[in-house]
Amino acid sequence: MFLEILKRVYTFLFDTIQTILLAASVFLVIYLFLFRPFEVSGESMFPTFKNGEFILTNLVTLRFNDLKKGDVVVFQAPTDHDKDYIKRVIGVPGDTVEVRSGLVYVNGQQLDESQYLGNDVRTSAGAFLRDGQPVRVPDDSYIVMGDNRPHSSDSREWGFLKKDELIGKSFFVYWPPTQMRLVENP
Secondary structure: OHHHHHHHHHHHHHHHHHHHHHHHHHHHHHHHHHEEEEEOOOOOOOOOOOOOOEEEEEOOHHHHOOOOOOOEEEEEEOOEEEEEEEEEEEEOOOOEEEEEOOEEEEOOEEOOOOOOOOOOOOOOOOOOOOEOOOEEOOOOEEEEEOOOHHHOOOHHHHOOEEHHHEEEEEEEEEEOHHHOEEOOOO
């Protein structure tokens, strides 16, 4: 009788530990290779993302697909590798990007940002992207900017974002639940 109870307890504990280890392994594989959560900290991507929202970032996309203008990416901050930033891709390798009189031009054409910026938003130049001075994006680099241009530390100040600093492409806002949505890329 006692051995029977002991055997049941042992079987239960073994099954529980096995289930926990399996769940932890699945979580670890998903976290390391597929998706990673990211908390929006600050107002640099407002109104697209609000401070405190949580976003899932796809880690796989970057391995098989090139980024496009308009994609929203999470990356290691160039000025502090302990922080992660979220910004929108403005220029891809080979593009020529210019800020001129408050507007962004890519390859000589005014960039249509009406899907994520208001029509009255003006983009100021910075220490790197100077007004009226075009910059060519090198291979394995990008130019990124926050949607809230007056309150964003981005490529205008610190230059090119290297491909190896990218973490992933944002695709889903999951918190708060009332704001749950797919991240739309124009």
